[in-house]
Structure formats: C-alpha cells, structure tokens
Amino acid sequence: MKIVVLNGSPKGLKSITMQSVQFIKKKFPQHELEIINISQKANKIKKDPEALKNILEKIKASDAVLWATPVYYFLVPSQYKTFIELILQEDDNINAFRDKYTAVLTTSVHLLDHIAHNYLNAICDDLSMKFLGAFSADMHDFLYDKERQRLLLFVQSFFNGIEKELPTTKKHEPIDYQAIKYRPSKLDRRIDIGKHKCVILNDAEENQSNLANMANEMAANLRGDVEVINLYDIDIKTGCQGCYHCAYDNTCRFEKEDEFVEFFHTKIEPADILLFCGTIKDRYLSSRWKLFIDRTFFKQHVPYLRGKQLGFLISGPLKKNPNLRQAIEAYSDLMGANLVDIITDENESSEEIDALLTSLAQRLIDFAEKDYYQPRYFYSIGGMKIMRDLFWGKYRFLCQADHKFYKNNGIYDFPQKNYQDRLLNNVVIPLTRIPSIRKKLYNSVQEEMIKPYAKVLNKIT
Ligand SMILES: Cc1cc2nc3c(=O)[nH]c(=O)nc-3n(C[C@H](O)[C@H](O)[C@H](O)COP(=O)(O)O)c2cc1C
Structure with a gap:
C-alpha cells in the first residue's frame, strides 16, 4: 500500500515524531510510506501552486494519509494550519482527500493533546476522509520497547482497516453558518479606562468585516490609552521552528529578523487589558493567530498574560465549535489571564452585539480596577x-x-516536601490497621474534613 505521511514538524526529518514514522517504515517494508515535509515547506507550498498540486497528486494516488505532527499549543504548528486552510479553500483540493482512509499520529508531552486530536479528527471529517483512529505518544515513549510495540499495534490496525475497507464513524457534522451583517451603532458610550492600557489585536482581512467592526466598536467603547493593531501589519517572517534556542534565557532566534519579539515586548507585555479578536477558519482561529501564539513560545512556559484582563471577540460559529472554545479557555488559563468573556457575531441583531461589547468593556475595566482574577482551572x-x-x-x-x-515562583511544590503531611501519614496509616481505630476514622470523615473550614468561619463576624 501507498501511504502519504504529512509531516507537521517544522524540523522536517529531524523531528521526534518522524522517528516513529521511520520506525513504522522499517517494520512494514511491504508498504510504501512517503513523508512530505508540510510545515518545513509551508511557505513554498503556499506560494507555488505547482508544489501544492504535486502533493495533491500524491494524495490522490495513495491508499491512505497519515497526519503525523507535533502538538503546538494544543493544536498543530501554524505552518501545518496554513496548509490545512489552503486545502479547504478549493473543492478540487478537498476532492484529493475525499474517501481516503486516514489516521493521526502526534508526539507531545500530553499537555492538552486531546484538543489537537479533536481538531485533526474534525478536519478529517470535513475532508470526508475515513478516520481510523489517532495515537497520542508522549515525546519520550519511543525510547521504550513497550511503547514502540503499542505503536506497531496501532499501525497494524490502521493498515488492516485500509485493507479490509472497514466502515468508519464520523464525529463531526459539517458546519453550515451564515452570520448577520454586523452594523455597529457607533453610539458614544466611551467608558474611561483610567490608568490602564488596552490593546485590541485582530486579524481582520477586510475593513468592513464583522470582526473589524467589532474590534473598532470595542475601541469606540473605551476612552484612554487604547490601540487597535492588526496582526497582518506586524512583520512576522516565520513560524516557530521548535529550535529551543529560547529555552536558555527566553531569547528568540528570530529576534533580530522580524518584528515579533519587539512587538510582544512593547505592545503585549505593557497592556493591562487585552482583546484578542479572531475569525474562525476551519475549526480554529486563523493560521495568522496560530502564528502569533506559536511565536510566543520564546517566553517558554512563563504564563505571560499574568495580571491581564482578557476578552475575545470572534467572528464565526463558535457555538458549533466547542473544541475551539476549550482551546481559548485553556490558552487564557495557562497564560494566567483573567478571561472575562468571549463575544461572537452569532447574535440575532447588531444591537445585541453592541450591548454585549459594552458589557464586556465595563467588566474588563471593573476587574482591572479591582485587580480581580478568577481561580485557575x-x-x-x-x-x-x-x-x-x-x-x-x-x-x-x-x-x-x-x-x-x-x-x-514556588511552582516546585512537590507533595513530598510537605513534612507535616508526611509525618501525619506515617503515624495515621499504621493506626488504620487497627479495626476499631479505622472504623472511628472513617465514620468521622465528613465531620473531620469540615473542621478546619468551620474554625475559619466561626472566627468571622
Ligand atoms: C511551540 C511549541 C509548542 C508546544 N506546545 C505543546 C503543547 O501544547 N502540548 C504538548 O504536550 N507539547 C507541546 N510542545 C512539545 C512538542 O509537542 C513535542 O516536543 C514534540 O514531540 C515535538 O515533536 P517534533 O520533534 O516532531 O517537532 C510544544 C513545542 C513547541 C516547540
């Protein structure tokens, strides 16, 4: 059989994910696996129609497609997302994938890998492919024989499914959606944002689009230091390459080559209130937004939106896309922001959207004034x-x-460092082996658990 492997790693063949693919190749010499470096060549594929045509020809001639990619910010790398958007633009492109058997293989550290998998499954469904399953490997799994054997079982089952032409399930309905044309009221409701600084970042591609109108109307709701910035106006030459140069001291390898890092330091970091405004493209935001998110990787795992109030304005069918909502909530939470609300253009009337924008503006300012952040999820x-x-x-x-x-920041809070708990366990666990004590303990669990809370409550007048 001929299997096309769409490699999502920007590192090309020097990728951890591709080590698993090379292993599959070795173990199944009877099948031809052709690796295409999608993310590494994303710019060329986007600019050169021949390059895309070439890939589509290979897919048409194949028996199946394996989406093999690292997880980047609970999705796929921005370069891979660009490719997916390119495919979905034309029916002819989609037809190359239609009815092909397919599977997904990712490597990651399992940080929200399920969101990436939901996304890829939905894309396969949108392409009318026959989805035979997904395999989410920890990036280190390959080093262990037991895990390699598990991978082989998955691949064997994938190949069997293709050979036996098994029927497959579809998880996602196509999304059919038409938004109202949002006409902002342009009422002067300007709310003073005081000493706070607000940045409204958007990826609007047309001046009068719903998203542009929502972003501008939000700006019109606020008085003070408010700046509207379009992501396409920032010179970002490349997606994150996963090179880890930044891991030593947060210095990005591309710091001097484009504007991204400077933009981040001068616009995002000083802002107290942020509005991220995006258009839904396929099952996520645009690849431009994904590019922004991936390039913030130079901050590594610092929650770089800590102390900021955050709102999202979305144009597109978010209600039909719970996975995207989860991605937004996860991103906001992981980055430490206080996600106040997500407003979309899925409303019945422009007046409704106007009212929601004003309400969001008020809440963002109120929370910024009071320094309120919701507990972490x-x-x-x-x-x-x-x-x-x-x-x-x-x-x-x-x-x-x-x-x-x-x-x-005290994040190394390992439980074994808590000597009081350790002492308690060392004393109480042996005691629970005595039936009468055990009975007494378990009979009084509810009362004992609430005791410290009751103590605090009783002190409060
Ligand atoms: C920009 C970037 C974002 C990442 N985001 C995630 C993530 O959200 N979840 C996760 O589990 N791993 C994440 N990782 C780790 C990679 O998924 C993991 O190292 C993967 O094995 C790399 O595969 P590759 O060598 O094939 O590119 C991220 C790595 C990079 C460079």
Missing part, C-alpha cells in the same frame, strides 16, 4: 504539574529559563 493547574516534573528533572539543563521561573 484544571488546564493551568494540571499543565503546571506536567511541566514542573519536566523542568525539575529531564529538561532542567535545556529549559534553564523555565527552571529559574518555576524555582523563583
């Missing part, structure tokens, strides 16, 4: 624990910037 609490283990151990020598940050 699972995304950042769980995420920090995954990263904490890596920076404490295996990756400390590489990710020195992160190690310093985690150390200085």
Whole structure:
C-alpha cells in the first residue's frame, strides 16, 4: 500500500515524531510510506501552486494519509494550519482527500493533546476522509520497547482497516453558518479606562468585516490609552521552528529578523487589558493567530498574560465549535489571564452585539480596577504539574529559563516536601490497621474534613 505521511514538524526529518514514522517504515517494508515535509515547506507550498498540486497528486494516488505532527499549543504548528486552510479553500483540493482512509499520529508531552486530536479528527471529517483512529505518544515513549510495540499495534490496525475497507464513524457534522451583517451603532458610550492600557489585536482581512467592526466598536467603547493593531501589519517572517534556542534565557532566534519579539515586548507585555479578536477558519482561529501564539513560545512556559484582563471577540460559529472554545479557555488559563468573556457575531441583531461589547468593556475595566482574577482551572493547574516534573528533572539543563521561573515562583511544590503531611501519614496509616481505630476514622470523615473550614468561619463576624 501507498501511504502519504504529512509531516507537521517544522524540523522536517529531524523531528521526534518522524522517528516513529521511520520506525513504522522499517517494520512494514511491504508498504510504501512517503513523508512530505508540510510545515518545513509551508511557505513554498503556499506560494507555488505547482508544489501544492504535486502533493495533491500524491494524495490522490495513495491508499491512505497519515497526519503525523507535533502538538503546538494544543493544536498543530501554524505552518501545518496554513496548509490545512489552503486545502479547504478549493473543492478540487478537498476532492484529493475525499474517501481516503486516514489516521493521526502526534508526539507531545500530553499537555492538552486531546484538543489537537479533536481538531485533526474534525478536519478529517470535513475532508470526508475515513478516520481510523489517532495515537497520542508522549515525546519520550519511543525510547521504550513497550511503547514502540503499542505503536506497531496501532499501525497494524490502521493498515488492516485500509485493507479490509472497514466502515468508519464520523464525529463531526459539517458546519453550515451564515452570520448577520454586523452594523455597529457607533453610539458614544466611551467608558474611561483610567490608568490602564488596552490593546485590541485582530486579524481582520477586510475593513468592513464583522470582526473589524467589532474590534473598532470595542475601541469606540473605551476612552484612554487604547490601540487597535492588526496582526497582518506586524512583520512576522516565520513560524516557530521548535529550535529551543529560547529555552536558555527566553531569547528568540528570530529576534533580530522580524518584528515579533519587539512587538510582544512593547505592545503585549505593557497592556493591562487585552482583546484578542479572531475569525474562525476551519475549526480554529486563523493560521495568522496560530502564528502569533506559536511565536510566543520564546517566553517558554512563563504564563505571560499574568495580571491581564482578557476578552475575545470572534467572528464565526463558535457555538458549533466547542473544541475551539476549550482551546481559548485553556490558552487564557495557562497564560494566567483573567478571561472575562468571549463575544461572537452569532447574535440575532447588531444591537445585541453592541450591548454585549459594552458589557464586556465595563467588566474588563471593573476587574482591572479591582485587580480581580478568577481561580485557575484544571488546564493551568494540571499543565503546571506536567511541566514542573519536566523542568525539575529531564529538561532542567535545556529549559534553564523555565527552571529559574518555576524555582523563583514556588511552582516546585512537590507533595513530598510537605513534612507535616508526611509525618501525619506515617503515624495515621499504621493506626488504620487497627479495626476499631479505622472504623472511628472513617465514620468521622465528613465531620473531620469540615473542621478546619468551620474554625475559619466561626472566627468571622
Ligand atoms: C511551540 C511549541 C509548542 C508546544 N506546545 C505543546 C503543547 O501544547 N502540548 C504538548 O504536550 N507539547 C507541546 N510542545 C512539545 C512538542 O509537542 C513535542 O516536543 C514534540 O514531540 C515535538 O515533536 P517534533 O520533534 O516532531 O517537532 C510544544 C513545542 C513547541 C516547540
């Protein structure tokens, strides 16, 4: 069989994900696996129609397609996203993928890998492909025989499915969506933002689009230091290459080659209130937004929106795309921002959108004034624990910037450091082996658990 492997790693063949693909090639010599370096060649593929045509020809001639990619910010790298957008632009392109068997292989550290997998599954469904499953490997799994064997079982089942022409399930309905034309009221409601600084960042491609109108109307709601910036006006020459040059001291290899880092330091970092405004393209925001997010990787795992109030304005069918909502919430949480609300153009009337924008403006300012941040969700609490283990151990020598940050901010809060808990456990666990004590303990769990809370509450007048 002929399998086309669409490589999402910007590192080309020097990719961890591709080591698994090379392994599959070795173990299944009877099948031809052709690797196409999509992310590495994304600019060429975008500019040169022949390059895209060539890839589509190979896909048409294949028996199946394997999407093999690293997870970048709980999705795929921006370069891969650019390619997906390119395919979805033309019916002819989509037809090359139609009815092909397909599977997904990713490597990551399992930080929200499920969002990337949901996304790729949805893209395969949108391309009318026959989805035979996905495999999310930890980036180190390949080093262990047991995990390599697991991968072989997955691949074997993929190949069997193709050979036996198994029927497959579809998880996602196509999204059919037409927004109203948003006509802002342009009422002068200007709310004073006081000493705060606000940046409204958007990826509007047309002046009168819903997104441009929402971004401008939000600016019109605010009085003070407010700046509207279009992401396409920033010179960003390349996507993140995953080179880890930044891991030593947060210095990006491309710092001098384009405007991204300077833009980040001068516009994003000083802002207290941020509005991220994006257009939905396929099942996520645009690849331009993904480019922005990926390039912030030079900050490594510092929650770089800490202390900021954040709102999202979205043009497109967010209600039909819960995975994107989750990606936005996860991003905001992991970056430490206070996500106040997400406003879309999925409303019945322009007046409704106007009212929601004003309400968001008021809440952003109110929270900024009061310095309010919602408690963290699972995304950042769980995420920090995954990263904490890596920076404490295996990756400390590489990710020195992160190690310093985690150390200085008390994030190395390993439970074994809590000597009081350890002492308690050492005393109580042996005691629970005595049936009468065990019975007493478990019968009083509810009461005992609430005791410290009741103590605090009783002191409050
Ligand atoms: C810009 C960037 C973003 C990343 N984001 C995530 C992430 O959200 N979740 C995760 O588990 N790993 C993340 N990683 C780790 C990579 O997915 C992991 O190292 C992967 O194995 C790299 O594969 P490759 O060598 O094939 O490119 C990220 C790495 C980079 C460089």
